[in-house]
Amino acid sequence: MTTMPGRPHTIVTGVIGADTHIVGNRILSMALEKAGFKVVALGALTPAPEFVKAAVETAADAILVSSLYGQGELDCRGFRELCIEAGLEKILLYVGGNLIVGKHPWPDVEKIFLDMGFDRAAAPGTRAETVIDWLNRDFAAREQGLQRAEK
């Protein structure tokens, strides 16, 4: 997953599973584009394998998965394994939204998704600027041979 000089980082976005909440994902995609990323927006109702196929074909550097209807844990299970299967072992994976139904402390929720192999999980209310900042720092860390930045 080497990035040619001058080529913008390519990011696949979409809403996973049987989830139709597209608005937040669309706002994020627009903000990413404005920040200079190349965005491949898959939209709502996207099955996990479609994220991976799109990432293979476009040689994406990151996949940003949105889930807003509380079924994120079920939908995202095995996502990293799918990427490994497709030869994208190292691809940067973020997940964000209302990931789990009911009241759970965020650190518990975050741990579930980090354990699944996501590099970062964004709590409800996370701003697009924060995500862009994570991406910039993580891509910079990659130049140093790291999987992601410290925090």
Next chain:
Amino acid sequence: MSAALLIDFGSTYTKLRAVDLDRRALIGTAQGPSTVQTDVNVGMRAALDALRAKVGALPVFRYRLASSSAAGGLRMVTVGLVKELTAEAARRAALGAGAKLVGSFAYRLTSADLESIQRLAPDILLLAGGTDGGNTEVVVHNAAALAASSLACPIVYAGNRGAVDDVRRYLAGKPLSVCENVMPEFNVLNIEPARAAIREIFIQRIVHAKGIDRAANEFDAVLMPTPAAVMEGARLLADGHGGIAGLGELVVVDPGGATTDVHSVATGAPASPAVVQRGLPEPRVKRTVEGDLGMRHNATTIAEVATVEAIARDAGVSGDEASAWVARLAGDVEHLPANATEKAMDDALARAAVRIAMRRHCGTTQVVHTVHGPVTAQEGKDLTNVRALVGTGGVFAHGDDPRALLAAGLARAEEPDSLRPRAPRLLVDRHYVLYACGLLAQAEPAAALEFARAHLADVTQEEAHERTAHA
């Protein structure tokens, strides 16, 4: 009189259609054997003699245009990256160019893949992979693998623009043409440039390689593979030309001995904005080929897919009789129905082929249950509202009940998820003029359109009569 001769160098016959351009009328039709394997001139002369025997001295033809599906047709292999993405886009480009797809490959070509490609010995190979700016590794790997193979056919490169230099370097020793990416952006289909490149190679090289140009004294040009001519005819018929109206969105079904082809000229967009479209975008002019639905060479697979019981029920015979008929066809593909029972079984087989081919060509809907309630998702084209369904090919020309055969391709109440045409005009190409229309469209589109419109038989009303009769 100004006249045109339209020639189809087919796999079995050399077919001729002579058209009076002033009156938009058919002067005559004739056929000779297909003799491409030995000397194409023999069949061509026999066909011309047959035409003279029917209509007398032939006029001086202003145009003599040909298509060809002889010598195995335009045999192509496609290679892409992800099976559902660039590999599928490459398949659609090849089918849209009128090719016979003999192999499709995805991801990195293995040594076994290369062996089978060399064994398939295609006329043209289409290499795609990666969106522009996307993955280059796989398509460059595949170019290098093809470079090292013994494959000598022309290669069309329609993959990631960022890999063009590497691909050119690797494939320097092979006949290579480079065109725009079949999928420049994720999920954006761009198959026209690849189609044009394939057509160009067909004219420049394949016509010669197949020995068809030995009859060059008898024609001005071989313009395209025959399936592409049928597709061009369908396109003109749907869209019209200049001030002459077309029929509107339509579907053409062509059941043949070895395959059943379906062409649609329609956007196929969801009928309601509430329906979500899924999957690769659909080309407005789309051709699908069902290699397992041939009336003769694949009668066995038609029976497998449709079930022998269903064919027996449709034909009004016993299951054993239907099984025996299918087995007989498998053993003797030249066999023609000899009595009323065999005819009924043959008709039922044709209806099954049309029904299944139409079901595969047309899109489907599926209800996805979300927390906000059910959402309808559509895959493929919604062809429920097309204006016309046209039947072409031998079964329509010679069959007793072409209306029933066409009706087999329509929507059915018991399969609401299949987006097949609901109430189109039913038109039958009794004189096999659609390919001729597609060829003539390249020179005189207005004449081609009016000629085709005048020679398609409208059988929609026959349905009404029959309904009354049966009521």
